[in-house]
Amino acid sequence: MRSRGSSNRLSNSGGGSAFRSRISALVLAMFATMATVYVAGRMWQEAESRVYLIKELDRRTGQGHSSVSVSETLKIVACKEQLKKLSAIEKDLAAAKQEGFVSKEHLGNDDTRPKKRLLAVIGIITTFGRKKNRDAIRKAWMQSGAALKKLEEEKQIVVRFVIGKSANREDSLDREIRDENSQTNDFIILDELEAPEGRSKKIKFFFAHAVESWDAEFYVKVNDDVYVNIDALGAKLSAHLDKPRVYMGCMKSGEVFSEPNHKWYEPDWWKFGDAKSYFRHASGEIYAISRALAQFISINKPILRVYAHDDVSAGSWFIGLDVTHLNEGKFCCNSWSTGSVCASV
Known part of the structure; x- marks a missing residue:
């Protein structure tokens, strides 16, 4: 038989357990409530952020919809790529116009017309100490001042003396050429050094300068001891306007000289083969x-x-290029005859 004290202890123990259970349930409920409030708050913030992003996207794209589909996004990207390409084309067009290219539509709607192409640009290769030769050429066939300008306008032929710079820049030689040119205005002064061994390089830079400065059908190289019949030259050049790549002159070949003391010594003689014979080329x-x-x-x-x-x-x-070599006897300057283009003096 149990005592009354034992019954009381059992009774008190059951009540305490029930009390602790109620406390745990209350704490759990409080945590659940707090978690629910936190999650709800985060969801509300994310909803607000999504609404803001959608409105911002609408504003930037101008679609006017609450959302942008994948296909619509791809269209937007494609448009941006097209705009980039259009911008690049516009830049290329602007550059082309600066270079002188004009569309047919522009030519039809504008009163201005492209400048007529010159027939020829003639470069007379000269050097320091040859002023007498230059003056003789000016009097004989080149003309000067207003007459030179008239030659350009009426016959579409530009004539200029071609010279380089002195090795001692801005010395008396350079000043003499500059003073002469200030009176005659008929020089091309290249930025290359004037030297006998640099003559071939000088010719190369003359052609490059001339084609970059004047738009002509032909470019002509002449020595400053040659007299030219401008009318005969113009007629010969005009007869070959239909040929796209023309190399015209008094064609020759000849022996390659390997002896250093020879007047026409060629340091690279070995490049011309065992026969030591030049390829076909025009007289200089x-x-x-x-x-x-x-x-x-x-x-x-x-x-x-x-x-x-x-x-x-x-x-x-011009070796290896598709070039028409025209051997024109009238370009041989050893004698002056009817219809000759030139004569050496």
């Missing part, structure tokens, strides 16, 4: 090349090889 007194060939020289001038003689150098530049 006067020859003409068409615009396409002058452009070729301008583009490739850093890598075009030069030899000891400028006429050989010029001929070498």
Whole structure:
């Protein structure tokens, strides 16, 4: 039989357990409530953020919808790519206009017309101490002042003396040429050094400068001891306007000299084979090349090889190209006859 004290202890123990259970339930409920409030708050913040992002996207894209689908997003990306391409094309068009290219529509809607292409640009290769030769040429066939300008306007032929710079920059030689040019205004002064061994390089840079400065059908090289019949030259050049790549002159070949003491010594003689014979090329007194060939020289001038003689150098530049070599007897300047283009003096 249990005592009353034992019954009381059992009774008190059961009541305490029930009390602790109620406390645990209350604490759990409080935590659940707090968790529910936190989660709800986060969801509300995220909902607000989504609404803001959707409105911002609508504002930037101008779609006017509450959301942007994948297909619509791809269209937007494609439009941006097209805009980039259009911008690049507009830049290329602006650059082309600066270079002188004009569309047919522009020509039809504008009163201005493209300037007529010149027939020829003639470069007379000269050097220091040759003023008497230059003055004789001015009096004989080149003209000067207003007469030179008239030659350009009426016959579409530009004539200029071609010279480089002194090795001692801005010395008396450079000043004399500058003073002469201030009176005659008929020089092309290249930024290359004036030296006998640099003549071939000088010719190369003349053609490059001329085609970059004037738009002509032909570019002509002449020595400053040659007299030119401008009318005969113009007629010969005009007869070959239909040929795109023309190299015209008094064509020759000849022996390659390997002896250093010879007047026509070629240091690179071994490159011309065992027979030591030059390839076909125009005499250096006067020859003409068409615009396409002058452009070729301008583009490739850093890598075009030069030899000891400028006429050989010029001929070498056109080997391997689809060029029409015109052997024109009227360009042989050893004698003056009816219809001759030139005469040596």
